[in-house]
Amino acid sequence: MMKTLFLQAPSFEGFDGGAGARYQARREIKSFWYPTWLAQPAALVEGSKLVDAPPHRQSMADVLPMAKSHDLVVMHTSSPSFGSDVKVAKAMKDANPNLKVGFVGAKVAVEPDQSLASAPVLDFVARNEFDYTIKEIAEGRDFAAIDGISYRDANGKIVHNAERAMIENFDALPFVSEVYKRDLKIENYFIGYLKHPYISIYTGRGCKSRCTFCLWPQTVGGHRYRTRSPQHVAAEIAWAQKAFPQVKEFFFDDDTFTDDLPRAEAIARELGKLGVTWSCNAKANVPRETLKVLKDNGLRLLLVGYESGNQKILHNIKKGMLVDVAKKFTKDCHELGIAIHGTFILGLPGETKETIEETIKFATQINPHTIQVSLAAPYPGTHLYKQALENGWLDIANAELVDEHGVQMAPLHYPHLSHSEIYHSVEDFYKRFYFRAGKIGSIVGEMVRSPDMMKRRLREGVEFFQFLRERKNQQLAG
The missing domain is CATH 3.20.20.70 (Aldolase class I)
Structure with a gap:
């Protein structure tokens, strides 16, 4: 089994690019979804490690040394974060030229040709439902024998293997919560x-x-x-x-x-x-x-x-x-x-x-x-x-x-x-x-009844007004 790192890469400050996010973007109020789409294959690959950089405030300086201690890096990417993710992948490959690097996610699932052509650093992209695809890659199988991937052959030609069958028996998958326990600090998800x-x-x-x-x-x-x-x-x-x-x-x-x-x-x-x-x-x-x-x-x-x-x-x-x-x-x-x-x-x-x-x-x-x-x-x-x-x-x-x-x-x-x-x-x-008076009243009532909610709503209020101010500044700049 290849020593495998599953990585949600460092990105924009406060960027919620996690695979659970419906829209990969900074929020009006800072929030982070769990990287469940990465945690599931991580649960299938023995000895793997999951790193979710944005909510754990990990920078490139924190992540880069991991390249030398791994054989395979699997990164989740999205249309908004693709350019930034490619830069991270290149830096990791520069640190360890023997490292295999692959991307997963909707962006590469629908644009495998374009993704590989625009990012020579990538060894492969996994299309569609990729849990068992990544497991087979981590097992060291020949790329030509793995369904659901696109990759470059020895001549540099982009090859698209057959589609992988969709998963039917979900009870056979291990719990993602075990990976959360092993690798994530759950208090960082809000x-x-x-x-x-x-x-x-x-x-x-x-x-x-x-x-x-x-x-x-x-x-x-x-x-x-x-x-x-x-x-x-x-x-x-x-x-x-x-x-x-x-x-x-x-x-x-x-x-x-x-x-x-x-x-x-x-x-x-x-x-x-x-x-x-x-x-x-x-x-x-x-x-x-x-x-x-x-x-x-x-x-x-x-x-x-x-x-x-x-x-x-x-x-x-x-x-x-x-x-x-x-x-x-x-x-x-x-x-x-x-x-x-x-x-x-x-x-x-x-x-x-x-x-x-x-x-x-x-x-x-x-x-x-x-x-x-x-x-x-x-x-x-x-x-x-x-x-x-x-x-x-x-x-x-x-x-x-x-x-x-x-x-x-x-x-x-x-x-x-x-x-x-x-x-x-x-x-x-x-x-x-x-x-509105009614909505403000209900929020204030909620805060009065709960000291924890008081702290949360005050923090969210500061972030929300900062969000509105940033939008106003963008309008003036435009």
């Missing part, structure tokens, strides 16, 4: 709407929804929801309870944990026996009777992608969601005492000044506990990216997804709506949602 410290894992991969913008199902996970058994999930949570007694919340990061309602209820009942607090991703169509089962068995919060309050935009992006259904679902959650972190996207196809206003009003009306407002990001490999190129919504001058500081940009524009109008609507959205 998400504003989750209790701290938290742990995030997957109970399955794939999403049957066809949202045109969503990265993972269209590039790596697929549209078939392949899952672990409720008993296997409960066994990992029970193990993690003992390994991490300080954990206050478990989060299930499946694209849509509620895609399979009977299974979601079965997992909830297992978690209820363990007495844990947990949260998950959900679509805004879960029936009240299922919500009650989940709540009665420890569910605290749902992360819900509303995206827009305009029905036509939801149709345009193939969300498969009706605004009225989302309203009823949200009302049910409020009545049952389930908190919601609602996510919204501005700049999707069909967006106008009027639809932005409609979405802001929708958000304030349904009133989730907290929100995240992102800019439509046409990642390569998504239908949105293809649409943007075909319709001229994406031009080369604004094609980057983040700026030089790692802050998310507005890459799309329309004849009736400019980049800057979309970009600056984010600030307006946040201000109008949070700077």
Whole structure:
């Protein structure tokens, strides 16, 4: 077995490029997702080490010496971080010319030719679902015999091996939480709407929804929801309870944990026996009777992608969601005492000044506990990216997804709506949602009841106002 380093490389200050991140960027409030997509193959490779540099504040000076003590480095990359990641890979290869370096992630899965051609330092890229692919590479097998990779042969020609079959038996995979325990400091992972410290894992991969913008199902996970058994999930949570007694919340990061309602209820009942607090991703169509089962068995919060309050935009992006259904679902959650972190996207196809206003009003009306407002990001490999190129919504001058500081940009524009109008609507959205008497009152009440929440909200407030100030400075500079 090759001595293998799994690396989330140093990047922009505060950059959340972890493979659990839906958008690789600096946040308005600093947050870090677990590098679960790297932890899973790391669990398969005996003697490996996982290094997640950004949340552990590790610099190139910290990471570079590891090149000499390893035979293989596997780095997770993304469209926003690719250029920076290639520089790290080159520095490590310069330090150890015998080192094998490969990239994984959606970027290289959909652009293997371009990725290898633009980065001669790379020995290979692993496409699609890469867990067992990396295990076979670490075992020292000949590249020609490994499904799911693209690499250069002895003549320098780029070769694409056959696709690897998707994983079907997820219960056969080892627990990622064991790698967290071995290699990560969990207190360094922080998400504003989750209790701290938290742990995030997957109970399955794939999403049957066809949202045109969503990265993972269209590039790596697929549209078939392949899952672990409720008993296997409960066994990992029970193990993690003992390994991490300080954990206050478990989060299930499946694209849509509620895609399979009977299974979601079965997992909830297992978690209820363990007495844990947990949260998950959900679509805004879960029936009240299922919500009650989940709540009665420890569910605290749902992360819900509303995206827009305009029905036509939801149709345009193939969300498969009706605004009225989302309203009823949200009302049910409020009545049952389930908190919601609602996510919204501005700049999707069909967006106008009027639809932005409609979405802001929708958000304030349904009133989730907290929100995240992102800019439509046409990642390569998504239908949105293809649409943007075909319709001229994406031009080369604004094609980057983040700026030089790692802050998310507005890459799309329309004849009736400019980049800057979309970009600056984010600030307006946040201000109008949070700077309301009722919302301010609920946040203050939360702080008064909990000293820990007082410290958290004050820190987040400082970061949020700093975020707004940076955006204002960028506007003045532009």
